[in-house]
Amino acid sequence: MPADRPAPLLDVRDLCVGFPARGRMVPIVEHVSFSLPEAGILGLVGESGSGKSVTAMAIMGLIDTPGVRVSGSVRFRGRELVGLPPRQMRRLRGRDIAMIFQDPMTAFTPVYTIGWQIDEQIRAHERVSRTQARARTVRILGEMGVPDPERMARRYPHQLSGGLRQRAMIAMALSCNPTLLIADEPTTALDVTVQAQILDLIRSLRATHGSSVLLITHDMGVVAQTCDSTLVLYSGRVAETGPSGRVFDHPGHPYTAALLDSIPPLYGPRPDRLPAIAGAPPVPTDRPAGCAFGPRCAHVHATCTAAPPALVPLGPGHAAACVLPAEGTPLPPRTVARGDACP
Amino acid sequence: MNDTPAPAPLMVVRNLSKTYHVGHGRHLVAVDGISLSVMPGEMLGLVGESGCGKSTLGRCMLRLTDISSGQVVFEGRDITTLPERRLRPLRPRMQMVFQDSSACLNPRRRIGDLLAEPLRVHRGPDGRRRSAVDIERRVRDLMDLVGLPAAALARYPHEFSGGQRQRINIARALALSPRLVVADEPVSALDVSVQAQIVNLFADLQARLGLTYVFVAHDLAVVRQVSTRVAVMYLGAIVEIGATDDVLHRSAHPYTAALTAAVPRHVVGATPPPPLGGDIPSPVNRPAGCRFHTRCPYVQDRCRAEAPALHSIRPGHEAACHFPLAPHRDGSVDA
Numbered sequence: 001m002p003a004d005r006p007a008p009l010l011d012v013r014d015l016c017v018g019f020p021a022r023g024r025m026v027p028i029v030e031h032v033s034f035s036l037p038e039a040g041i042l043g044l045v046g047e048s049g050s051g052k053s054v055t056a057m058a059i060m061g062l063i064d065t066p067g068v069r070v071s072g073s074v075r076f077r078g079r080e081l082v083g084l085p086p087r088q089m090r091r092l093r094g095r096d097i098a099m100i101f102q103d104p105m106t107a108f109t110p111v112y113t114i115g116w117q118i119d120e121q122i123r124a125h126e127r128v129s130r131t132q133a134r135a136r137t138v139r140i141l142g143e144m145g146v147p148d149p150e151r152m153a154r155r156y157p158h159q160l161s162g163g164l165r166q167r168a169m170i171a172m173a174l175s176c177n178p179t180l181l182i183a184d185e186p187t188t189a190l191d192v193t194v195q196a197q198i199l200d201l202i203r204s205l206r207a208t209h210g211s212s213v214l215l216i217t218h219d220m221g222v223v224a225q226t227c228d229s230t231l232v233l234y235s236g237r238v239a240e241t242g243p244s245g246r247v248f249d250h251p252g253h254p255y256t257a258a259l260l261d262s263i264p265p266l267y268g269p270r271p272d273r274l275p276a277i278a279g280a281p282p283v284p285t286d287r288p289a290g291c292a293f294g295p296r297c298a299h300v301h302a303t304c305t306a307a308p309p310a311l312v313p314l315g316p317g318h319a320a321a322c323v324l325p326a327e328g329t330p331l332p333p334r335t336v337a338r339g340d341a342c343p
Numbered sequence: 344m345n346d347t348p349a350p351a352p353l354m355v356v357r358n359l360s361k362t363y364h365v366g367h368g369r370h371l372v373a374v375d376g377i378s379l380s381v382m383p384g385e386m387l388g389l390v391g392e393s394g395c396g397k398s399t400l401g402r403c404m405l406r407l408t409d410i411s412s413g414q415v416v417f418e419g420r421d422i423t424t425l426p427e428r429r430l431r432p433l434r435p436r437m438q439m440v441f442q443d444s445s446a447c448l449n450p451r452r453r454i455g456d457l458l459a460e461p462l463r464v465h466r467g468p469d470g471r472r473r474s475a476v477d478i479e480r481r482v483r484d485l486m487d488l489v490g491l492p493a494a495a496l497a498r499y500p501h502e503f504s505g506g507q508r509q510r511i512n513i514a515r516a517l518a519l520s521p522r523l524v525v526a527d528e529p530v531s532a533l534d535v536s537v538q539a540q541i542v543n544l545f546a547d548l549q550a551r552l553g554l555t556y557v558f559v560a561h562d563l564a565v566v567r568q569v570s571t572r573v574a575v576m577y578l579g580a581i582v583e584i585g586a587t588d589d590v591l592h593r594s595a596h597p598y599t600a601a602l603t604a605a606v607p608r609h610v611v612g613a614t615p616p617p618p619l620g621g622d623i624p625s626p627v628n629r630p631a632g633c634r635f636h637t638r639c640p641y642v643q644d645r646c647r648a649e650a651p652a653l654h655s656i657r658p659g660h661e662a663a664c665h666f667p668l669a670p671h672r673d674g675s676v677d678a
Contacts, residue, residue, distance in 0.1 A: 047535060047536060161623075191392035192392065192561070192606055193602060193605045193618065193619045194392075196605040200615070219535075220535070220609055221606065221607030224609050224611045225607040225608060225613070226607075245611040248610070259535060260609060262535070263564065266563055270568060271568075274542055274543055274568065276542075276543055277536045277537075277539070278540070
């Protein structure tokens with residue numbers, strides 16, 4: 001981010017999260033840094049165990065496992081969130097920063113109606129009457145594309161379809177007009193036609209509500225279609241970060257490039273074999289000393305195995321944690337002419 | 344479908360229905376009168392959204408679930424009502440791979456033991472029990488086939504990653520040299536970087552062993568990679584079936600076109616098409632007429648009244664639509 005830009009809405013620096021296991025600290029998230037501007041959509045991508053959800057939970061101050069260690073800095077509008085007293089964090093959470101989860105069935109309690117739960121959230125943060133709260137609930141449900149919102153507000157979570165439940169959860173998250181929405185795999189449990197509806201809704205939020213979104217997903221397609229910038233996590237560390245267009249067309253990290261290549265194409269010629277990545281991501285207790293992707297990387301050599309490579313700038317806002325660009329052998333741009341480029 | 348008379352189909356399904364009673368006198372029609380045939384060496388992809396009946400159809404084909412009505416013919420033999428005792432000798436020839444790789448493997452038994460079990464239970468091709476030496480050799484061959492070291496035979500399921508466990512499940516399904524393998528979402532629980540390995544493994548095994556697959560999945564790109572033919576299901580019925588790229592890129596049914604368009608592209612800056620509205624209706628209460636008419640952007644009066652049957656669009660390509668789409672190269676469609 002150039003210095004003349006306004007201060008970012010969310011600025012995460014050097015975030016580390018470690019969990020105690022078998023008498024030692026196991027690092028889950030290591031030195032993750034990124035920032036999210038006002039009305040921006042940032043995609044946090046990674047596979048299971050890459051630390052993307054833990055990063056989100058740490059930002060929200062939702063990790064309270066005994067012995068857990070969270071260090072680094074999370075600044076929201078310039079205010080430090082790491083180490084903020086629970087009382088103050090609670091005032092922020094839900095009002096300024098809201099979160100939606102993969103499974104709306106577990107995020108709602110089954111014993112109260114959808115409307116009751118959204119009313120409760122509004123009344124927890126603002127001094128409004130029940131009638132006023134319900135009026136706002138119905139209005140937001142309507143804005144989120146829930147048909148017949150007044151009747152839907154009187155329904156219980158199990159009476160709604162998966163897509164409607166997810167809309168209701170987004171409505172609940174937006175009920176206090178938060179400036180930052182953290183969406184953790186919001187469409188993973190949904191069918192593809194319903195996923196398209198929800199992504200459409202998330203994209204429209206910055207125009208309708210001025211919200212910034214931190215979108216956590218494992219699906220590169222969701223990122224490409226939704227996010228301005230992309231942060232690729234691998235094994236708890238940042239592999240690559242940059243504007244989405246750059247990351248997809250000129251990936252600087254072999255992991256990003258290999259991941260994009262290994263996804264079967266829906267358009268264009270079908271390869272006989274997919275260029276698969278050998279092996280599996282390392283478990284957190286057994287991370288390699290050097291680059292975490294080293295054991296699976298086609299370009300691995302001696303300099304990769306000593307220490308985790310530092311992030312190397314590759315262009316405006318674009319950086320990759322790889323030794324290749326510094327050694328003068330950066331990856332070639334991706335041949336997007338796989339036919340995936342045609343509409 | 345039957346314009347190539349030479350080889351006999353490996354499996355024929357005729358008018359298959361599966362109905363569940365859900366109480367209060369209501370019925371859930373999971374599979375609603377499906378007919379299709381699977382040719383030897385074919386890779387048939389079954390796609391559709393959750394609740395469309397694709398997994399139920401896969402299970403009914405192998406008689407893992409009893410059939411409400413209709414007929415299943417395997418290798419020319421009607422197995423619809425065959426009692427379990429008579430069905431069991433046929434089981435080695437038709438196997439299944441499931442989605443959850445760890446739920447399928449007993450956590451307290453070693454891999455070698457798990458792979459040897461089907462070989463101990465079923466007699467060999469000569470009708471006699473297999474010897475311990477034969478079993479040992481076959482188990483090692485299987486590990487080699489799916490790309491795992493023989494040293495792993497002494498380990499337990501939890502010591503493997505998800506991708507490796509799915510390899511073990513595939514090895515076990517192949518232990519008895521089946522002709523037909525039904526794979527139910529075999530890669531959807533795997534990480535993206537591991538999915539490609541297993542997709543490649545399915546293709547390799549097909550080429551080496553001449554297997555016939557029915558590949559059930561919701562991921563269109565994965566299905567396109569592995570399938571020679573694709574059947575698209577919606578609310579318990581096949582709405583379109585044909586050669587993979589005919590169905591996915593020259594779609595005749597508006598549902599198939601919407602499904603393909605809804606898959607997020609890996610291209611930054613491409614404006615996604617307007618999404619399909621509404622939700623999938625409940626299979627307990629499915630709409631009259633065309634089952635897709637409540638969400639179809641091209642719906643007309645006839646669609647609300649009369650259910651369309653599958654009819655031919657081009658050789659080997661059928662769709663159940665009164666007003667099939669005329670596709671353009673750019674993916675846009677006319678009614």
